[in-house]
Amino acid sequence: MKRVILPLALLTAMGTVTVSASEQFAMSDADRAMYSEMLENNPADIFVEEGGEIFEEEIGGEAALAKFLGISEKELPKYVAGFPRYIKKLGNVVGLDQVMQAMQVEQGKEKTPLKSGKMFSMLAYVKSLANDEVINIDVNADEHIKAAYALGEEVYMTPRGGRGLACNSCHSADIIGQVLRTQPLPDLGENNVAGTWPAYRMTKSSLRTTQRRFQGCMNNALLAVIPLGSKEMNALEVYVNKLAADKQKTMAIPGLKR
Numbered sequence: 001m002k003r004v005i006l007p008l009a010l011l012t013a014m015g016t017v018t019v020s021a022s023e024q025f026a027m028s029d030a031d032r033a034m035y036s037e038m039l040e041n042n043p044a045d046i047f048v049e050e051g052g053e054i055f056e057e058e059i060g061g062e063a064a065l066a067k068f069l070g071i072s073e074k075e076l077p078k079y080v081a082g083f084p085r086y087i088k089k090l091g092n093v094v095g096l097d098q099v100m101q102a103m104q105v106e107q108g109k110e111k112t113p114l115k116s117g118k119m120f121s122m123l124a125y126v127k128s129l130a131n132d133e134v135i136n137i138d139v140n141a142d143e144h145i146k147a148a149y150a151l152g153e154e155v156y157m158t159p160r161g162g163r164g165l166a167c168n169s170c171h172s173a174d175i176i177g178q179v180l181r182t183q184p185l186p187d188l189g190e191n192n193v194a195g196t197w198p199a200y201r202m203t204k205s206s207l208r209t210t211q212r213r214f215q216g217c218m219n220n221a222l223l224a225v226i227p228l229g230s231k232e233m234n235a236l237e238v239y240v241n242k243l244a245a246d247k248q249k250t251m252a253i254p255g256l257k258r
């Protein structure tokens, strides 16, 4: 792996405090109490439920999804835990939201935009079908996913934007756990990004998806924001999901995040 040289501005911003990587959130005791209460009763559960209803009514539910993917309904949970995937019918490495859009087109319906609350809810529901499955993305399954992984790694490692930062500048193994503006820098594999988004984001009071969370960091770090569902964005998700797969993490949707 490439060694990262942190820009001086970032090092200065980070200060010297180091906390353990298991300390996922910088929170007050009151916030921490609220967090554990919300864990019991995740506000996103309602979005997942709604997403399931829309998915069933508008797209035909699990049976239709399995049929579209050319697998049995029984195979669906394990299969869902391996996205993004190369889907031959679509000729691309895609996310499950794009699979649902393709199903809508096939059924002569209007596509639900990738960036919509409705799609976030449906995506959360479909991903929750894989809950408790080990994340099993196979980046060697075919040449397309191999290429996506390589592109994802490049996007992750390449410094961009006004401050010359890459994802890896803040999320590399040798920097995680250090604190940037009160927030510990998280290990994206250990934090199981692949298995915990869509999540309820407490600071945004809403359900957010993996790719929306990526865009949040792009905005904060002044990196040009990559569009949802684009080749680069899907590739980045492939790369980040592999980090959780390497740690044998399991699906647990919806997540709950600061």
Ligand code: HEC
Residues within 6 Å of the ligand: 025, 156, 165, 166, 167, 168, 169, 170, 171, 180, 183, 184, 185, 186, 188, 191, 192, 193, 196, 213, 214, 217, 218, 220, 221, 223, 236, 240, 257, 258
């Ligand atoms: C300037 C430093 C910085 C850069 C650059 C950066 N991040 Fe982050 N990232 C953070 C911090 C700090 C957090 C934790 C924030 C919080 O808890 O609210 C975080 C959180 C995340 C999370 C959520 C982790 C979780 O627990 O689920 C994801 C996913 C993520 N970043 C992905 C990326 C990606 C992809 C890139 C590159 C496009 C990137 N980040 C670039 C600082 C950065």
